[in-house]
Amino acid sequence: NAGVTQTPKFRVLKTGQSMTLLCAQDMNHEYMYWYRQDPGMGLRLIHYSVGEGTTAKGEVPDGYNVSRLKKQNFLLGLESAAPSQTSVYFCASSYVGASNSPLHFGNGTRLTVT
Amino acid sequence: QQPVQSPQAVILREGEDAVINCSSSKALYSVHWYRQKHGEAPVFLMILLKGGEQKGHEKISASFNEKKQQSSLYLTASQLSYSGTYFCGTEYKLSFGAGTTVTVRA
Numbered sequence: 316n317a318g319v320t321q322t323p324k325f326r327v328l329k330t331g332q333s334m335t336l337l338c339a340q341d342m343n344h345e346y347m348y349w350y351r352q353d354p355g356m357g358l359r360l361i362h363y364s365v366g367e368g369t370t371a372k373g374e375v376p377d378g379y380n381v382s383r384l385k386k387q388n389f390l391l392g393l394e395s396a397a398p399s400q401t402s403v404y405f406c407a408s409s410y411v412g413a414s415n416s417p418l419h420f421g422n423g424t425r426l427t428v429t
Numbered sequence: 430q431q432p433v434q435s436p437q438a439v440i441l442r443e444g445e446d447a448v449i450n451c452s453s454s455k456a457l458y459s460v461h462w463y464r465q466k467h468g469e470a471p472v473f474l475m476i477l478l479k480g481g482e483q484k485g486h487e488k489i490s491a492s493f494n495e496k497k498q499q500s501s502l503y504l505t506a507s508q509l510s511y512s513g514t515y516f517c518g519t520e521y522k523l524s525f526g527a528g529t530t531v532t533v534r535a
Contacts, residue, residue: 348523357431357516358471358525374524405470414458414520417473 317341321406321421328396328428336391336424338406346409347389348373348418349381351402358405364389365412396428430454432519434526441507441533449502449529451517460500461518462491465528471516474502507533 319340328334338347345366350358360373362381370381378400380392389408393400403425407418432453439447451460459478463471475484477493477500484491488505504511514528 350525355527357527358518360523363523412520413461413518413523415476415478417461417476418463418471418518419473420470422470 319406319408319419319421321404321424323424324422325425326427328393328426330397330428332396333392333394334396334426335393336404336406336426338389338391338408338421339387340389340406340408340419341387342408342410342419343386344408344410344419345386346412346416347383348407348409348413349379349389349391350405350407351375352405352423353402361391361404396426398428400426401428402426431524432460432517432526434515434517434529436529437527438530439532441504441511441531443509443533443535444506445533447504447507447531449504449515449517449531451500451502451526453498453519456497457519458497459520460491460493460497462500462502463516463518463525464513465516466513474515504531507531509533509535 348363349361364383367386382390406421409416462474465471480495480497482493491502512533514530516525518525
């Protein structure tokens with residue numbers, strides 16, 4: 316039982332390049348989330364999904380897109396990376412909505428955009 | 430709106446106590462507490478759902494006030510393993526506070 320797995324762990328991009336971060340969970344959770352974490356700002360929600368085939372915007376969605384084609388996977392895409400997107404990205408999942416259910420986090424992806 | 434945490438940082442000696450506060454301008458349905466060690470993922474500590482609720486986990490406990498706008502996390506008789514950054518999270522826009530960094534020294 317791996318929990319929440321994120322790939323890759325590290326990535327360096329040049330400005331304007333694109334990439335996709337993959338999040339996979341094996342806990343049969345309905346809800347999945349993408350957060351970014353910047354020094355002094357805590358965790359900010361980018362996008363989330365309440366079930367397979369659904370996505371919704373969070374607090375800081377600009378510059379990112381997501382897809383949830385399968386229940387166990389939640390992909391985060393950057394179409395044209397910018398230095399402001401340098402951050403640590405965390406994926407999380409929960410059995411039901413976050414109001415009642417703890418979030419299980421992956422180990423994060425450290426992205427640097429030069 | 431992001432919940433407000435205080436203090437930003439606290440330094441303790443082993444065995445000392447600390448309190449971390451989390452405040453919201455709106456009444457909340459629930460509040461979560463997580464701990465994150467350097468370079469690792471946040472780990473769930475506890476969730477509080479009811480006004481006036483108190484919950485404990487070993488020597489770490491938390492409370493949720495009656496108006497459900499403030500929660501406090503209590504670190505009692507701190508151990509070296511308690512070091513890390515503590516975050517409160519709320520269901521309101523799934524937002525987290527900026528975190529409180531706790532350093533416990535021998």
